[in-house]
Each structure stands twice: as structure tokens, then as C-alpha cells.
Amino acid sequence: MSALNELSSLARRRGAATPTRKGDARAAALFLLPWFLGLALITAGPLVASAYLSFTDYNLLQAPSFVGLENFSRMLEDTRLHQSLAVTLVYVAVSVPLQLAAALGLALLLDRGMRGLAFYRSAFYLPSLMGGSVAIALLWRQVFGKEGLVNLVLGWFGIEGQGWVSHPDYALGTLILLQVWMFGAPMVIFLAGLRQIPDMYYEAASLDGASRVRQFASVTIPLLTPIIFFNLVLQVINSFQSFTQAYVVSGGTGGPADSTLFYTLYLYQEGFRNLNMGYASAMAWLLLAIIAGLTAVNFFASKYWVFYSD
């Protein structure tokens, strides 16, 4: 179902020689030519270069100068980096579970050919297509501003609201809410997963006298765990790289008081505002290491809760 499964099955089949066919090698070289060029020039080449740059001091104007581990030792003392890591971790740790819970809850409500399914699915899915855009981030800035829509509504109840996006305690919360608002995409994946559960499981369960609650706990949830896992891995990887929302809502600063300084936003500031390209490269490798680490942890933990029926 996903690239991840594909990779692990490739790893299992490791060692088995690929059958070859006469004439295919030349055709493959031609069909893969753009991809090979892209891999070399756009992906692998820059990857190697950025590994090198992470050990240098480089400001784009002068040639990079090798500084050994200086960038990495600076990371240990860089309080803004620590702040950005903390902000991003809180963001991921809060928004991903909330978003997946909303997605799963709605998918379960909408399951099994209910009337109006297509309408509800569209209504809930639309925000996830638009939520990543600058337009919606701008809207968020207004809605959660001092005189924004939320405070207008709170005003009806006599509550005088904060400027939510301009208060260091609440600004990150508004971004989390934006991420949760985009639960439609994982919901569609859950819906597809629910549809794959064969009816006979439910029939067998109800013949055995299982209640609906019991069916849910013993049939639906176990059979959905691979999809929950897949969504979890994907959303952790994606939300760790969130950028646009924080940039727009904070006007590029990560403020107020660095409370929305996402890791990628800080990386952008260092690399493309302050032209500390060496440091930005080092930061990028730390990002890769963290994402790879979290994904590995997810895979390791999955042994204990993900159920594969085959």
C-alpha cells in the first residue's frame, strides 16, 4: 500500500537476482535517463554537498572554509535552536494525535454507505487541500487576531479574548488548531481502510453474539492498526517539516517571543536571511536524523500494537 511497505518487502527479498531480459537494459537506460540525471544533479549531488557544507563556514560570497565540528558544537549552545526544537516537538506531539483522532473518529462515523457520505467527505476533505496555502495562513492570522472572528464570537458571551496569534502562550495553539483542521486527508485514508474490512468478519462476530462495542474493539480497531500506523508515520514526517503556517502567521519571525519558531523556519532564517549556509546545512542534517530516528522508533514500537492479519 505504501512506499514504506514496498521498501521493507524489497529488503526481505534482498539477494535475489533481478531477472534480466535482452534489450531491456538499453531501453531502461533511456527511460530512466531523466531520473538518473535528477538523482545525480538535484538529489544525490546536493545531498553530498550539504554533508560537506555542514562542516564549513559558508556565506555564499566567499568560498566555504572548513571548520570541523564547529557548527555542531554551536548547536549545543544555540538557545534559539533548542527553542525551535521544543516548539516543533510540542507541535508534532500535540497536533498529530489530535489530527489522527479527529480523522479516525469522523471516518468511523461516516462508515458503511451512509447517506450523504460523498458530501461529508468533501466538506471535511476540502480544508486539507487549502490549509497549507498562504491564503489560509493569512486568514488564520485574522481569525485569531485581537479583533478577529474568534474574539467577535467570544464577545457575544461577554468574554474579552486575547490576541491569540500575538500571545506567546497561545500562538502555537492556533497553529496546532490549523493542523488539526486539516484532518480530511488522513480521514480519506481511514475511510478507504474501513472499506477493506470484509463484512464477513462482522457477520461472524455478531453470530457469536459480539455487541457493537465489542465488534469495534475486536474487529475494526485491530484491522485498522496498519492504517493508523501508516498515517502516524506520514504525519510525523510531514508535520516536522511544517513551515508556511508559522512563517505567515508570525510574519517570518517565529514570534511572539519565538513561540512559533518552527525548526524549518529557524533553518530558513539562518540559511537564507543570515546566510549561514554551513550552519543551515548542519541543521538540515540534524532534521534528517531526527525524522529518521522518529520513524525508526515508530517502526520499532509498531511491533507491539500494529496487527497484520496475514
Next chain:
Amino acid sequence: MTETAVAPAPAPERPTVPAPAPVPWPRRARSVAKHAGLIAFALLMLYPLLWMVASSLKPDALIFRETGLIPSQVDLANYTEGWTALASPFSRYLLNSAVVVAGCLVGNLVTCSMAAYAFARLQFRGRNIWFAIMLLTIMLPIHVIIVPRYVMFSEAGLINTFWPLILPKLLATDAFFVFLMVQFFRGIPRDLDEAARIDGCGHARTFAQIMMPLAVPALATTAIFTFIWTWNDFFSQLIFLTKPDMYTVPIALRAFLDSSGESSWGSMFAMSVVSVVPIFLVFLFGQKYLVKGIATTGIK
């Protein structure tokens, strides 16, 4: 069949009277309540979007006073003012975005499907290894390569052109779509292209005349996601486009914040609405492929 899954289990204390033929009213009431709840929730979800559209039609002062969706005073000035509020008319930014999207579309549709054909149908040495590398690049954060990419394009004098945004797509670096096409090609019966080969078709013709026409649904999914992701893309466009007349729509919208502060929410909302209209249209007409694509391959 689905009824068995939906039917609530009878409450144990009730005597087992067979249910009458018409739907018993508690169940109907529950269904009505469920729909009412879902509709209310859908409205809540969509309210910010609808409110943005409504606000784009209001004079600035009203945006901060009205929570409703029907403007008490309709004013199209936001659109005319917003259109010309920045250095270039907004049509310029729309055009720039359209050029970038068009380039990315051509790139992804042609080169990703070529690579996918090789991975799905050709037998060559090292295929599994290259395929694994391709899958790994899907998960590579762009941040790890963006600095050297910037340096490279800057050395080539291509900053403030669209090449840094389009060239990677012309070289099939959106590996996600290669994977999507590989999966689709695998589902096409081999008999079809084997027959074509026996009839003397080369790989080029098999690809162009047999596989591509059959792969239209996958191509449509690729096109739709390429469109939406490129149209919404902010990070790389922010980095590579710094000259105002090269701005794309997202970068131009951000410039509203810089240039006008918060004084003209109306025109900013108006241009925000303009900027999401293409996404909405794609959503409206391409929904089938969106849902199918997302469900079969599981993407964001």
C-alpha cells in the same frame, strides 16, 4: 450486508420482540441526530473559508465587526484595489504561478511515467537497488538539499527564474509520482504489452501507445496533486524568487503583509480568495481522482 454491521445489538433487558418492518423511531431519531451533528460540524469546519469569501466583499471596517456570512454592504472595491495593490497587477503573479505549474505538470507527467515504466516493466540489472533508492528519496526532506541546490542555481545565474522550480520536475525528482505510476502500471495486465511486443512494438511505442492511454487515471491523479502542491508551494518559491515581478501567487500574498501591514485586510482577503479559486476548481472537478489517489497510495 452492511446492515449487520450497522444494526445495534438489542438491549439485553428487553424481551426479544422481532423488530417491526418500519424503522423504529429511536433509530431514526439517532440517524437524524447524527446527520444534524455532522452538518453542524461540517459548517463549523467550512465556516472560516466561507467567512473569508464574505469578508472579501465587505469594506474593511465591517470585517472586524461582522461574524455573519451575508455582508450587510457589498463592495467589490477590495478586488479592484487588491488587484493593483502590489508592485505588479495580480494577474502577473497568477501568470507566473501558471507558468511554474505548467512546467511542473509537463515534467511530472512525462518523466515520472517514463521512470515508472522502466521500474514496472523492464528487466535490467540493479533494478531493485535503484528502485529502493527511488523510494528512499520520497522520504528525504527538501531541507537537506535546498542549500546546495540554491548555490548551484545561483552559480548558474538562475535565481529569479522559474528553472529552479521546474527543472527538478523535468528530471523526475518527484519520486512520489514515480511510485504512484509504478503501482498503476503493475496493475495493467502484462498480456497487453507482451502482445504488442510480439507484434513488433518497441518499448517506446509500447509505452506511448499502450501503457500511457491505459494509465489516464494515474496521470490524472499525478496532474491534480502536482497542480495543488505546486500552486500552494511556499518554501522553495520563497527561496528562489526574490524579484517582485517574478513573484508567484503565494509569495505575492505574503508581500501583502510586508507592504500594507494589517491595514487592508479586505484587499488581502480578496486576493486570498482569488488564489484559492483554482484549488477549489481542481477539487470540484477532480475529486474522483483525488480521493482515489489518496486512498490507494496514502498521501497527505
